[in-house]
Amino acid sequence: MIAEIGHFALVLALCVAVVQAVIPLVGAKRGMGSWMAVAGPASALQFLLIAIAFGALTNAYVTSDFSVMNVAQNSHTDKPMLYKVAGVWSNHEGSLLLWITILALFGYAVTLFGRNLPPGLKSRALAVQAMISVGFLLFILLTSNPFARLEPPPVNGNGLNPMLQDPGLAFHPPFLYLGYVGFSMAFSFAIAALLEGRVDAAWARWVRPWTLAAWVFLTCGIVLGSWWAYYTLGWGGWWYWDPVENASFMPWLAGTALLHSTVVVEKRDALKSWTILLAIVAFGFSLLGTFLVRSGVLTSVHAFATDPARGVFILMLLVLAVGGSFILYAMRAPAMKMGGLFAPVSREGALLLNNVLMATGAATVLLGTLYPLIADALNLGKVSVGPPFFNAVFLPLMAPMVMVMAVAPMMAWKRGDLAGVLDRLKFVAAAALAAGVLVWFLQGGSAGPWWTGAGFALATWLSLGTLIDLAERIRLFQAPAEALGRAIRLPRSAWGMVLAHFGVAVFIVGLTASAAWTTEHIQSQKLGETVMVGGFGVTLKSVEDVPGPNYTASRATFDISRDGESVGVMQPEKRTYRMPPRPTTTAAIRSGMTGDLYVVIGDADPKGGYVTRLYFNPCIPWLWAGGALLVIGGLVSLADRRHRVGAPARAAERRVAA
């Protein structure tokens, strides 16, 4: 019964979304206030209905209602409660419902926080938001009903893939979707602005915080996913340039570009039409990502053929949304007024260069991801595009960007003084060079890869450059006594920028070190035998069977010593789940500033030992620290008073008062 309520709520939500997509738009066109006012209550009602549907599915999972097919296929009574709830989005139908729920939440947020928005802009944006809703509600109702019943219901469910039975499942997909769908906000407002034919600072002041919020969520989702892969996969990798990963990385790149170009729109009233285009592209990439993952066209051509309805439907949705937006853009953007002027060498110019590099990066990832498909379609033969390609092409594009990242914040708006900025950075350049050379010698010259020196030099350049910029802003060297006061009064958005840029530098250290200097020892290890890994002595003490809630683990105990002294115990597990009967590994990780000791236990060896995989992954925690700094920087910037929602109205009032 509850499942049917959920299904019915989705149908009602579709009706409401259709109304919300049409009436406010007509109202805005004809200037009818009452028609425009429909958008607000409609978005609230839509969210309520979709939340009911989401609640109904969650209820079916929590109560293990196996008469619902989706639950029977993906759940089991033995599963811990956390994975019953997270199991809701562990599958196609449920994750789509999560997507739609978040979309409706964002729509409702416009109504909730957007009281001060110009009514025309608001009603148009809500109408666009509702159009996206209509598309996805039709998709779920016509091809992917999560509430389909099973007759007769099975005694128990098939269970969840053990690989997914991890706290990561509870957090990674929701954050990722909050990011993906969050870009719909920028998209809806971009389309609304095109319909109105006007982009002003009030527009940017609304779009900027929401883009920032979406970016924070997406960053968080990607970092969590990488971390999850790192500790679960059992050999210390954290990024694979897999199509599905690329699907999340492309919107991130476009979103990062958008984040920086909205700054220019807000502060300088320039780059307006480019920003609109980026907003469309960022959400377009989100839709493309959804298409690539949902249709299975990349992971397996056969999966596409087994259920063509879904793939074709979402492809049509993609073509309609992105194609329609581009046509509208081509028609309306040229008429948009040119904004503030700036010289190529200026803060705006540097941000534009950032945008060019980010956009090229996103296009590169897109090309590499789709190329096997394109080559296949054009009969150019079967091609594989894997990590070695992306590393060879994408990373060189990012190097100049990191160089610009240290320079740009020091540049003045409108017309900058490049020679002056470089003069202020000359010690930083020297330090970067020294760091690169030092690292090169420490690794024993050509005993390590050639690019380690470059990586550390870039990280030093960016981190010190960012700190120098901060020191100058608070006049640390000129007036140290007042520096603290200045630091406190520095706008939070400036602090956010400093934290995030510094985070990128920290990230580069982790990336370079872990890619270059990971050590690996794979062997058959007997009980009592010691293997030296990264300066640690790793001794296998015992292996015993330990029962878990829905699995049996064989747990190994390793003694870890350093310079002959015991520093602790590590206990990796190999688990065998009961339902579905599948094995997983749980690595034991000992983290430190210099890196992670990573220990995995494998099968018993006929000769009386156990296969053990022992790794030392240098500087891996720096990756997570860098990612965390990006997220914290985003949050701090979001806390800036000027970014708070409602600020447009205050600015407008002030203008009236003046």
Added chain:
Amino acid sequence: MSPALFSPHSEPRSVSKGRPAFGIPVLAMLLALASPALAVNPDEMMKDPAQEHRARELGKDLRCLVCQNQSIDDSDADLAKDLRVIVRERIGAGDTDDMVRKFVVDRYGDYVLLKPPFKGTTLVLWLGPFALFVGALAVVFGFYRRRRTATIQPPPPPLSADERRRLDALLKESGK
């Protein structure tokens, strides 16, 4: 993606046991690929660490043909194991890295290389990113130029005789 693929009873089509096709986002798919009988095993490794290191470096760039975008080093599929053994046999026989790579490509085609070779059919792939970058810079350059010409306004036409008379009159008036 069909829900059947989630069912543990159905064998994923065309996909090795190493990496089932999967429906939840991003890394979840990757998580599904790993199983503890992980990839390179001690019994297949070469005695000489330097040779084993070469084998690992080569293995990173070779694709497990029945998996999705996985290198033979990361896959536990039987075919990946066969390829790992072949690579080590060739190294043991004294082949250089290029000879080993050629040996494998001759038998399995370019598809086996995770880094596609630079040739006619991959020209777009390899040069595309740089062409895009140069193209984008050209667009930005054009934007700056248009800007500059748009801001330099043509000089106003000289005053007509009538206007000059009125100006003189005004100046004379204010001069009083």
